[in-house]
Amino acid sequence: MLLSQDTNNILDFLDYSTSNSLRKRNDIGTILELSASYNEINALQQLLFDGSSLWNIHKALKRHINDTDSILKLQSEYQNLIGQLKNQLTTLVGTEHPEVTERFNKIYLNNSAGATANLIDLSHDLAELKFVIARLKSPSNQENSFNSSASSK
Numbered sequence: 675m676l677l678s679q680d681t682n683n684i685l686d687f688l689d690y691s692t693s694n695s696l697r698k699r700n701d702i703g704t705i706l707e708l709s710a711s712y713n714e715i716n717a718l719q720q721l722l723f724d725g726s727s728l729w730n731i732h733k734a735l736k737r738h739i740n741d742t743d744s745i746l747k748l749q750s751e752y753q754n755l756i757g758q759l760k761n762q763l764t765t766l767v768g769t770e771h772p773e774v775t776e777r778f779n780k781i782y783l784n785n786s787a788g789a790t791a792n793l794i795d796l797s798h799d800l801a802e803l804k805f806v807i808a809r810l811k812s813p814s815n816q817e818n819s820f821n822s823s824a825s826s827k
Contacts, residue, residue, distance in 0.1 A: 675774050681707045691809075692802045697795035701781070702803065704774055708766050721762050722807070725800025728755040732794050759793055 677685075685703050688696060696702060709718035731752045739745050760783050767778045781792050 675704050675707060675771055677703045677707050678710070681710070688799075688803060688806060691806050696799050696802065698792070698799050701778075701796060702799045704778075705763075705766065708768075708771075708774075712766075714766060717762060717766050721759070721766070722800050722804040724755055724758050724762065725797040726804045728752065728759060728794070728797040729801040731755065732797065756790060756793055759797065 681703050684706060685696075685699060688702070689699070705718070705721065709715065709721075731748050735745070735748055735752065739748070763778055763782055767775050769775050782789055782796065
């Protein structure tokens with residue numbers, strides 16, 4: 675999918691503000707382009723929220739929490755968020771752009787361990803984007819320091 679200059683500018687700014695740590699840059703661009711093209715701002719906001727949540731849960735699970743109940747709750751929420759992200763991506767991508775549909779089906783929407791790993795990488799980037807947006811909206815944003823908290827592993 676050809677990305678608009680506006681989308682490319684956003685991606686360039688994300689690269690700058692995240693020290694080039696995006697994992698799925700082209701797919702974030704596709705998501706931004708489709709969201710703008712279809713005027714799906716609410717869908718984008720939900721993707722940002724759920725992606726950021728999935729990334730945070732993923733990081734928490736990697737910390738090896740000793741509380742079994744907490745782990746079970748996090749794993750349950752982790753699976754729920756994966757399902758939600760897949761549904762949201764399916765809806766946003768649609769079928770209007772067959773090459774995008776095929777790519778997202780192959781990379782994110784099947785039931786393989788690889789697709790889950792790709793969703794985690796995408797959720798990292800969604801968390802980065804959400805963080806940058808929050809920084810830009812912040813009234814205390816007087817300077818251009820964008821040390822992203824989403825990158826911390």
